[in-house]
Amino acid sequence: MHTHFTIDCVIYSFHEGQLKVLLTERNESPYSGWWALPGFFVNKYEEMEDAVARISYEMTGLKDIFMEQLAAFAGVKRHPEGRILTVAYTTLIRFDDVKNKVKPVTDYMRQANWFSVSELPELAFDHQEIINLSLDKLKRSISYSTAPFELLPDKFTLTQLQQVYEEILRKKLDKRNFRKKIMNLGYLKELNEVQQHVSYRAARLYKFDKRKFAKLFSQE
Amino acid sequence: MHTHFTIDCVIYSFHEGQLKVLLTERNESPYSGWWALPGFFVNKYEEMEDAVARISYEMTGLKDIFMEQLAAFAGVKRHPEGRILTVAYTTLIRFDDVKNKVKPVTDYMRQANWFSVSELPELAFDHQEIINLSLDKLKRSISYSTAPFELLPDKFTLTQLQQVYEEILRKKLDKRNFRKKIMNLGYLKELNEVQQHVSYRAARLYKFDKRKFAKLFSQE
DNA sequence: TTTAATAGTGTAATATTTACACACTATATT
DNA sequence: AATATAGTGTGTAAATATTACACTATTAAA
Structure with a gap:
């Protein structure tokens, strides 16, 4: 009746003609050394939206970015300790605004880096699945969303x-x-x-x- | 770092020219006696999809209905005991298939009943907000979804x-x-x-x- | 036979989508 | 000064989709 509760962030930008997603290198077990979506645990008395702001900042160094909810992922087998429910959030940012600022401010991640969505490394947990769902949603909603302009200067x-x-x-x-x-x-x-x-x-x-x-x- | 975890179900049908949603009357504190979306706690080792099937059955008596995820809602203030995170699921069913079968098989709910979405009673928790989001999604996706045919015989x-x-x-x-x-x-x-x-x-x-x-x- | 209730049907005007190719311009190079 | 390079900017015809709009046909019940 209880579960661990985390937030994962799918942060896109556009650079050199390619759609990029921001990944972090984990410094903690499990999946230590693997690339993963920036994400972490939500605090007990923290509103989900506040947690999203805090976690995206701690894992990437980026402040004041507005994120939109994608979906919840809750496989029991995602983690040996038992279920970890994660709620994934998405955002789009201008590459030039952040190019030199992307750096984790926590030891849980070793580094952060941009990857072209068409050439991703093998990812921790079910993070590839999360990205796939998010790309689908982006595609479906492009004609009535401001997404393209959030990516451009x-x-x-x-x-x-x-x-x-x-x-x-x-x-x-x-x-x-x-x-x-x-x-x-x-x-x-x-x-x-x-x-x-x-x-x-x-x-x-x-x-x-x-x-x-x-x-x-x-x-x- | 832990949270209570529940599923809420938004179940639509179409009858007498109106879009209906299935609500249950709560028999438990808080909001005892109020109408609410059918929903309950997920078990510790239960997959989310299995929980959706079990909970929708226990709260409404309906079996074998496929539900699609809508979104997660996690306000800290939703409940006096602290955060309860709920993941809302949606489905559409044929009214005639179920008209006499809708009945909770648990004491947590007193009864279940169909309400026209344009004439809902005041709902428990943030359930009106969940329904609103779900109606928006239904509207946006109607042209490329099978939704209308799931509602009809x-x-x-x-x-x-x-x-x-x-x-x-x-x-x-x-x-x-x-x-x-x-x-x-x-x-x-x-x-x-x-x-x-x-x-x-x-x-x-x-x-x-x-x-x-x-x-x-x-x-x- | 009449009435009530709903089914079923076409056209013209407008707007949108698609397919398709070449001349223009600014800079860099020789 | 001439030329090469690389990407910019533009039009039209055909096909398709969308919109606005009103009357006749059918059935059962009264």
Whole structure:
């Protein structure tokens, strides 16, 4: 009638054209030395949302990131000591905002690192399964979520946006059709600025307009 | 680091044109005498899926129903004794299959009864919140889920199907457009049978073709 | 036979999706 | 100055899907 209770975090970012997930190297038995999702035990009198904030910080050094619940995983056989119920949370962050800040502030993990979701090492516990479920959800919800814009910098090119879509959907899209469709949605603001420091024709930059996006999905 | 662990079940059916949810009257403190989702504690060495089957049976008398996970709820203040973490599960069943069988087989609940989701009594704990989340999910996923057919009998009329859609989406649909669209999807089989015992023009019956439905969503 | 209740059906206008290829531009290199 | 490189930016026609909209047909009961 009691169970251990943990939180695991699936933290995505986008870098060099690839969807990345943040993993930590465990320093504790079981699975010591294995890569795993950042996660830890919830305290007795701690609200789940507070635990998510605390644990994501302790395991990765990242602060103030908003996480959304994915699902609960509770296999009795996940751990020799008996059941450990974990609730998985997901978030998406801008790689550039955090690139040098990702470092555990606890001894439970030795290091943290970004891995391309298509080239993951063998993971501890059922963490691969958790990631798979989370990728499915991301794919299904992409058309009505702000996910792509949470992964990109404030100003981005349409090619970058298309790459994010292609990574999440795991398929190539047609450039002209993609641009037509995304611009038609009306929540991208075209800027009078272009990319800097590229050795080819610089692409125009765009911004995401949260308000217009919200309006689009408010009434329906 | 430990928590109580329960399962709560959100069980829907469709009857007399309305989406119904199955509630149980509690016979235990706290909230004794209140209506609540059928739910109970998970045993120490019990797999979560087994607990779902056992608890849904004990609280409602229903056997062999497949439930899908909705989310975990874990407020510290849900219960005076401290945190009780509950994982909510959802299912959809055919009203006619179960109409006389719904009865708790435990003393923890006094009775079970169907309520229209638009006219619920005040519920114990945060159960209204759980139902709201579940209704949202049902709405969002209706176009790519088998939900409407799980609520209907094996043979059904297009009007019944449209009513299910209207209840889940909470809006009226145009009859001609609805029929055009649903028939175009190609997974309804038209039967050479009509409704019996109706005091007006009998409607044609249809069946849901699972295979064709699955094919439709397999490759994409 | 009439009434009441629901079943069943089509079309035109508009919007969305798909398939598809080449010229343009900025920089780096010689 | 000329050229190579690498990625940007753009249009159209065909097919498909969506929307708005109203009357006739059928059955059983009165």
